[in-house]
Amino acid sequence: MTNLEIGxxxxxxxxxxxxxxxxxxxxxxxxxxxxLWLVTGANTVALSRLKNESYSTFGSYSLSIIPMFLxxxxxxxxxxxxxxLFRAAExxxxxxxxxxxxxxxxxxxGFGAIxxxxxxxxxxxxxxxxxxLRRYGYDGGFSTATLAAGGTLGIxxxxxxxxxxxxxxxEQNIAKLFLAAFIPGVIAALGYVLAIxxxxxxxxxxxxxxxxIPMAERFRLLxxxxxxxxxxxxxxxxxxxGIFTPTEGAAVGALGTGxxxxxxxxxxxxxxxxxxxxxxxxxxxxxxxxxxxxxxxGFLALTQVPQEMSAWVVEQGFAPLxxxxxxxxxxxxxxxxxxxxxxxxxxxxxxxPVITALDFGLTTEExxxxxxxxxxxxxxxxxxxxxxxxxxxxxxxxxxxxxxLATYRAVIYFVGSDLLRVAILVTFPAITLFLI
Numbered sequence: 001m002t003n004l005e006i007g008x009x010x011x012x013x014x015x016x017x018x019x020x021x022x023x024x025x026x027x028x029x030x031x032x033x034x035x036l037w038l039v040t041g042a043n044t045v046a047l048s049r050l051k052n053e054s055y056s057t058f059g060s061y062s063l064s065i066i067p068m069f070l071x072x073x074x075x076x077x078x079x080x081x082x083x084x085l086f087r088a089a090e091x092x093x094x095x096x097x098x099x100x101x102x103x104x105x106x107x108x109x110g111f112g113a114i115x116x117x118x119x120x121x122x123x124x125x126x127x128x129x130x131x132x133l134r135r136y137g138y139d140g141g142f143s144t145a146t147l148a149a150g151g152t153l154g155i156x157x158x159x160x161x162x163x164x165x166x167x168x169x170x171e172q173n174i175a176k177l178f179l180a181a182f183i184p185g186v187i188a189a190l191g192y193v194l195a196i197x198x199x200x201x202x203x204x205x206x207x208x209x210x211x212x213i214p215m216a217e218r219f220r221l222l223x224x225x226x227x228x229x230x231x232x233x234x235x236x237x238x239x240x241x242g243i244f245t246p247t248e249g250a251a252v253g254a255l256g257t258g259x260x261x262x263x264x265x266x267x268x269x270x271x272x273x274x275x276x277x278x279x280x281x282x283x284x285x286x287x288x289x290x291x292x293x294x295x296x297x298g299f300l301a302l303t304q305v306p307q308e309m310s311a312w313v314v315e316q317g318f319a320p321l322x323x324x325x326x327x328x329x330x331x332x333x334x335x336x337x338x339x340x341x342x343x344x345x346x347x348x349x350x351x352x353p354v355i356t357a358l359d360f361g362l363t364t365e366e367x368x369x370x371x372x373x374x375x376x377x378x379x380x381x382x383x384x385x386x387x388x389x390x391x392x393x394x395x396x397x398x399x400x401x402x403x404x405l406a407t408y409r410a411v412i413y414f415v416g417s418d419l420l421r422v423a424i425l426v427t428f429p430a431i432t433l434f435l436i
Contacts, residue, residue: 006035058291075275098197109150125150144407177369194417306353336385344379352371373425
């Protein structure tokens with residue numbers, strides 16, 4: 001077999017390992033190491049690659065942003081920020097038809113501004129909002145679908161851990177990617193609110209109502225969310241204005257949310273140690289996936305698969321939008337069975353050279369940022385697409401009385417909203433690129 005054939009054969013082998021429930025990081029590591037041995041004919045090359053990749057990957061200053069953002073999200077939960085966001089949104093929207101569900105989406109968007117994880121946002125807001133939704137007579141499937149969809153905002157609205165990884169892989173400016181994600185994130189939240197409005201009109205019995213509260217009480221609840229706004233402005237604003245680097249911004253955010261949690265009584269010696277342990281475990285899992293991807297992508301580079309694929313696509317003369325749409329559909333399908341970080345690490349080194357080789361009428365940097373945001377959105381849509389959307393199972397596990405099929409039926413409205421948003425952003429790249 002030629003090196004190119006070995007590289008192409010590694011894809012089905014890798015997918016087989018994943019479907020056999022081998023952890024994605026280990027699957028990529030094994031596929032890459034075995035591939036290097038087959039290509040070079042010597043196990044010393046694979047071992048040498050392991051040594052060099054481990055040092056260069058984990059010695060990267062940029063990667064230190066990941067544990068900082070993870071710690072920031074955990075401190076934010078301890079500080080009661082998720083509850084404050086939901087209560088404030090509920091105060092203004094709760095009396096409307098479907099208003100408590102809309103408040104849950106708004107709270108997810110706000111919490112996403114201080115938590116870079118989709119699953120963490122979905123799980124955190126599920127614990128806060130699910131009891132309230134059931135209390136006011138919301139249908140179980142509608143409630144779980146709303147929270148699963150709202151959780152996807154956690155990874156789109158900056159800061160985002162996956163966007164940081166994308167920026168490192170493609171050598172793009174993290175601050176510009178954060179800014180580019182902001183408008184699509186707002187559009188996503190508004191799209192979910194419209195989906196809720198449509199759902200409760202077509203299914204009036206799916207949502208109850210609650211009495212409105214006095215305006216003074218609403219503003220009191222709104223005032224309680226100032227720490228969220230303060231942290232978001234400090235982190236994202238500080239990064240964009242150049243006051244500090246993204247890594248320093250993440251450290252500032254972790255310190256700020258930690259102080260808020262301490263002042264609110266949620267942070268003590270026990271919860272501080274627990275926060276460090278949870279962050280360390282999550283960081284270790286992410287870093288191992290990054291290492292596995294580095295080994296595998298190094299093997300692919302040696303076989304020239306990305307370069308040959310890019311050259312082949314250009315030679316075929318396909319329309320750039322056609323190639324982009326096919327890639328996005330692939331991400332949508334793969335997102336049903338794989339987490340977003342693994343997909344980004346596995347596919348970006350292959351697809352990115354293909355996309356940047358096409359002419360969209362944009363600069364290379366603009367194409368890179370636009371493609372990154374589109375990829376992130378479609379990957380997250382996969383997390384709520386039946387039958388294997390990961391967010392759906394996370395939220396449904398918190399409400400054992402709701403059949404998963406009921407969640408599937410309700411989430412279709414949110415998936416439709418997402419697909420419409422993707423179509424708009426593909427057609428009008430200027431929406432994504434407006435702020436950069």
